[in-house]
Amino acid sequence: MSSHPDVIVVGAGLIGCAVAHALSRQGAEVLVLDASAPGSGASQASAGMLCPHIEGAHDPVLQGLGADSLARYDAFIHRVCSDAGMDVPYVRNGTLQLADTDERAEVLRRLAAVLHGQGVPCQFVEGVAAVRDLEPLAAPQRAGLLIEPHGAVRIRDLIEALRQASLHQGARCLHSEAVEHITRHETGLVVETHANTFHAPHVVVTSGAWAMNLRVDGHPVIPTHPVRGQLLRLQMRSGALRRVLWGPGIYLVPWADEVLVGATMEKVGFDSRATVAGVMQLCTAAQAVVPELAEASFSEVRVGLRPGSPDGLPLIGPSRRLPGLVYATGHFRNGALLAPLTADLVAAIVRDASADVPSALAASRFDL
Ligand SMILES: Cc1cc2nc3c(=O)[nH]c(=O)nc-3n(C[C@H](O)[C@H](O)[C@H](O)COP(=O)(O)OP(=O)(O)OC[C@H]3O[C@@H](n4cnc5c(N)ncnc54)[C@H](O)[C@@H]3O)c2cc1C
Structure with missing residues (x-):
């Protein structure tokens, strides 16, 4: 060049x-x-x-x-992988949002109605058994919303x-x-x-x-402006979670060898430290959604400064x-x-x- x-x-x-x-x-x-x-x-x-x-x-x-x-x-x-000659883990198997109160269930019901109107494939389900059919490891929930086109990439x-x-x-x-x-x-x-x-x-x-x-x-x-996010990497048995899960104040992104748990939202300038409070917040919220995570092993906490705009x-x-x-x-x-x-x-x-x-x-x- x-x-x-x-x-x-x-x-x-x-x-x-x-x-x-x-x-x-x-x-x-x-x-x-x-x-x-x-x-x-x-x-x-x-x-x-x-x-x-x-x-x-x-x-x-x-x-x-x-x-x-x-x-x-x-x-x-497809372009990136063929130009690079390497694979990138990428899935499009949907996201499942969980609601543990009537109020949260109502928010998901309304979102499902809007998405149906827009032609976005999704399923709103009610009751513990129906949610467990979609995600057997979820703690008991009032309702769940599966949005099918969503996905994740490593x-x-x-x-x-x-x-x-x-x-x-x-x-x-x-x-x-x-x-x-x-x-x-x-x-x-x-x-x-x-x-x-x-x-x-x-x-x-x-x-x-x-x-x-x-x-x-x-x-x-x-x-x-920077907005700090802390994210955990945990290890639990492979394939335990079916897809990305969203619960109150938390999301879980499962891959074959790990689960990512995120994320905090903190306006602390360019301070990129991981904190005890951030890790505790994520561990508590994650266990409330998937109790089995109490037995997961802890690999790492990652911290990033998201580029916010006005x-x-x-x-x-x-x-x-x-x-x-x-x-x-x-x-x-x-x-x-x-x-x-x-x-x-x-x-x-x-x-x-x-x-x-x-x-x-x-x-x-x-x-x-
Ligand atoms: C915990 C967390 C979870 C997230 N989860 C998601 C998600 O699930 N889905 C999603 O879509 N997004 C997610 N995001 C947001 C997403 O990661 C960011 O929007 C994205 O990474 C921004 O990329 P970027 O390249 O603009 O910035 P950065 O990745 O911050 O890259 C900026 C680069 O610029 C370099 N740089 C800075 N100043 C200079 C300079 N003066 N000269 C030269 N180089 C410079 C830095 O070294 C850095 O490498 C998440 C973010 C965090 C923190």
Whole structure:
């Protein structure tokens, strides 16, 4: 590759890696810069759930974007795996939400009615026996809602596959390159790290929660903020849980060799420590939903800083102040779900700066 790439991607989290893959696939020379190691930000802690009709239940825009991205997921995984020459664990066997009170059961009944109206395949069931038919290990519940198209992906494997696939297509990735400043020069954009200066006609900002610390000439501060999430890795007998479970204040994501239990939501700035209170909260809520987890072994607690945005939606789109600069950050709780949609949108914008981006996502809504 030349020392003047077509595109510099600032941040090698899941979003930066997905963007780098899509761009290198369409023939661009891509250079990815990360302040530390690829995938070491929020993405390494992600539970990898793909569930737009739960995460977007409060916001039809988010739900619609999530459903759009979910519809791209099979093809996305197929492309990444074949380009990388490796498999990525990925399932689409639904999510089961549990309700242990009449009030919660009523919320699920209403959600089921809305989803039926939208043509989303789902089953609302009532009573302990009916829920146990769907998940034998669940504690007694009033009701359950199975949303069939939902699924999950193992994020660390997905990042590694995206990285391998991009490298095969000629992308380069440099770590320990913390970008400090982005500015314009007559020949394009200039990206300065503590030690080096890089030039490219296009720069994509994918630095997650840390985007707020970037200095971009003539731009206001990028309005991201960190929201800490703690997530446990537990080991119980293989195949014990059938699918992703959501209970009060908790979700469980089963894989053949482990169960992920998440996650806390904490506004504590850039403090990425695991805490006793966070671990206790998750253990207590998880055991209330699946009592057998009391016997699980404890492997690890992971901590990630989700990139929050002021309205809970990501910022995706070109800068209107600095031609060639593109934003793809602020994915908050839905970066895994929205990765295929984000990568497709950024690839289209780099091809043609006037490409359509849903207005709810446009970076220009924050005067960027
Ligand atoms: C506990 C937890 C569970 C989650 N579960 C889910 C889920 O089930 N489903 C879902 O869809 N989403 C989930 N999320 C959210 C999802 O993980 C995030 O939205 C996603 O990881 C954001 O990816 P990103 O690439 O934007 O950010 P990050 O992964 O944080 O990557 C940003 C990268 O930028 C680098 N960087 C920072 N500053 C600079 C700089 N100045 N120069 C160069 N590089 C820089 C960092 O080192 C990092 O590698 C979860 C998050 C957490 C924390």
